[in-house]
Amino acid sequence: MKKTGSSVCLLLLLHIYLSIVVTNSAPESAIVTQIPGFNGTIPSKHYAGYVTVDESHGRNLYYYFVESESKPSQDPVVLWLNGGPGCSSFDGFIYEHGPFNFEAAKSKGGLPTLHLNPYSWTKVSSIIYLDSPAGVGFSYSKNETDYVTGDIKTASDSHVFLLKWFELYPEFLSNPFFIAGESYAGVYVPTLAYEVMKGIDADVKPKLNFKGYIVGNGVTDELIDGNALVPFVHGMGLIPDELFEEANRECNGNFYNSLSDNCTDRLTKIDEDIAGLNIYNILEPCYHGTEADKIITTYVKLPSSFRKLGETEKPHLVRKRMFGRAWPLRAPVRDGIVPTWPQLTSSNNVPCVDGTVADVWLNNEEVRKAIHTAEKSVVSSWDLCTDKISFDHDAGSMIKYHKNLTSKGYRALIFSGDHDMCVPFTGSQAWTRSIGYKIVDEWRPWLSNGQVVGFTQGYDNNLTFLTIKGAGHTVPEYKPQEALEFYKRFLAGLPI
Numbered sequence: 001m002k003k004t005g006s007s008v009c010l011l012l013l014l015h016i017y018l019s020i021v022v023t024n025s026a027p028e029s030a031i032v033t034q035i036p037g038f039n040g041t042i043p044s045k046h047y048a049g050y051v052t053v054d055e056s057h058g059r060n061l062y063y064y065f066v067e068s069e070s071k072p073s074q075d076p077v078v079l080w081l082n083g084g085p086g087c088s089s090f091d092g093f094i095y096e097h098g099p100f101n102f103e104a105a106k107s108k109g110g111l112p113t114l115h116l117n118p119y120s121w122t123k124v125s126s127i128i129y130l131d132s133p134a135g136v137g138f139s140y141s142k143n144e145t146d147y148v149t150g151d152i153k154t155a156s157d158s159h160v161f162l163l164k165w166f167e168l169y170p171e172f173l174s175n176p177f178f179i180a181g182e183s184y185a186g187v188y189v190p191t192l193a194y195e196v197m198k199g200i201d202a203d204v205k206p207k208l209n210f211k212g213y214i215v216g217n218g219v220t221d222e223l224i225d226g227n228a229l230v231p232f233v234h235g236m237g238l239i240p241d242e243l244f245e246e247a248n249r250e251c252n253g254n255f256y257n258s259l260s261d262n263c264t265d266r267l268t269k270i271d272e273d274i275a276g277l278n279i280y281n282i283l284e285p286c287y288h289g290t291e292a293d294k295i296i297t298t299y300v301k302l303p304s305s306f307r308k309l310g311e312t313e314k315p316h317l318v319r320k321r322m323f324g325r326a327w328p329l330r331a332p333v334r335d336g337i338v339p340t341w342p343q344l345t346s347s348n349n350v351p352c353v354d355g356t357v358a359d360v361w362l363n364n365e366e367v368r369k370a371i372h373t374a375e376k377s378v379v380s381s382w383d384l385c386t387d388k389i390s391f392d393h394d395a396g397s398m399i400k401y402h403k404n405l406t407s408k409g410y411r412a413l414i415f416s417g418d419h420d421m422c423v424p425f426t427g428s429q430a431w432t433r434s435i436g437y438k439i440v441d442e443w444r445p446w447l448s449n450g451q452v453v454g455f456t457q458g459y460d461n462n463l464t465f466l467t468i469k470g471a472g473h474t475v476p477e478y479k480p481q482e483a484l485e486f487y488k489r490f491l492a493g494l495p496i
């Protein structure tokens, strides 16, 4: 009897073992075996491919997945989203916290050389870089009506993506899962987190082990973000006290939607004072191209700005100009259609962008094959930001989402490069405070390498506001070491 029992047991174990081997593994076809431009051993497993989120329309979202370089079986899995709307998350991969630093080729159009990034966020987590919504980056739909989209549909598609992705990679289902993003992903992240939360509450399978989310310089609330610029430029010493006082008096605290000529007059003065600055980092030089005058006078276009090589600690910095969803100063994201970058500038060239390295690399035939993108007949070219989509900001203020999520126990890190004028820290500081949670970790400096590198205030319900001193709009690009530091501590649930 005993013998039979143990052999049944063995069979059962064998069966469990086999089913683990057979079903619990990432799709072999998605593995990236070599990376053009990189001459070395890939430090962890990389996978890339598509997940179909709508069969009838043929709507397919592209992802690039990098396993953690430490303990992939235990480390958190993080979904990363860049903003726009319309910008590819390869921005994060190439310019911010991906596993490689890209060094531009000496010859024009040549493949960049890839070096390992010592501050890659994949040192401590696995990351899914997702191109979203369909139409962005390498994601596409066979039915172009899908390119008319908005916050709600994007969140719903990304949720379907996640469920299907974890079905393909079930070995990661038990890892802590986080959602992170920047800029307009200040909308993508909470709206998707809310879908995920609802799914978990409704017992949707597979059950995601969702723990929390991270937003950097994120678009959040029309009113609060809209009123953030004037105090920011005053505090930074960019406008005089007199003008600040007059603006306060004439505008009655409403800087984002001027109701009187006197208010508009003061705001125009402010705009004139700051027009020459780099909106993404006021400490950085600004590019004054031929389009600068046009941009200021037409007032719906962007101040062009660019950054010189080598101005962060990041080696091989190759992006000369910054980009992001930028709206005219004082005009935050409002409900309704959000113009995409190329639409804003009425040109297919995004004037503030020199994404040469990304363009060259991601449009190279060999690279595209290696990372499993669709054929050129399906996705003809990769663009950092696209005008293919028409995007409706239809989810309103994000504050209600943050309230729901944090009150349900999901942890939130709201970080802000404190020299960004595009989504200034004054707005993020104000809206996190406006939620009204008790302060549990009063405003204090946070340190890296024994130096003050920013400030933080912690609220009840694990809502943390954090600044990164001297960083612009895309924090990990400007302060890679500090960024990895706070990221690591937050994921581990440690005080920052």
Ligand SMILES: *[C@@H]1O[C@H](CO)[C@@H](O)[C@H](O)[C@H]1NC(C)=O
Pocket (backbone or CB within 6 Å): 039, 040
């Ligand atoms: C690639 O690496 C090998 C050894 O690490 C080296 O000998 C070779 O010169 C490298 N090739 C290039 C193109 O950098």
Ligand SMILES: *[C@@H]1O[C@H](CO)[C@@H](O)[C@H](O)[C@H]1NC(C)=O
Pocket (backbone or CB within 6 Å): 057, 143, 144, 145
């Ligand atoms: C595209 O989608 C729309 C909306 O669902 C549908 O009405 C239309 O028939 C579809 N077109 C094609 C070619 O499938």
Ligand SMILES: *[C@@H]1O[C@H](CO)[C@@H](O)[C@H](O)[C@H]1NC(C)=O
Pocket (backbone or CB within 6 Å): 260, 262
């Ligand atoms: C606007 O400013 C002018 C000049 O400073 C002042 O005379 C006028 O009363 C102001 N208008 C309003 C509505 O406050």
Ligand SMILES: *[C@@H]1O[C@H](CO)[C@@H](O)[C@H](O)[C@H]1NC(C)=O
Pocket (backbone or CB within 6 Å): 194, 400, 401, 404
């Ligand atoms: C959040 O929670 C409140 C109260 O439970 C509810 O009324 C609201 O619909 C929820 N969702 C959002 C997105 O605010």
Ligand SMILES: *[C@@H]1O[C@H](CO)[C@@H](O)[C@H](O)[C@H]1NC(C)=O
Pocket (backbone or CB within 6 Å): 409, 411, 460, 461, 462, 493
């Ligand atoms: C904050 O997060 C920690 C770690 O996940 C958890 O133990 C704690 O209960 C949370 N606190 C609140 C107030 O939600």
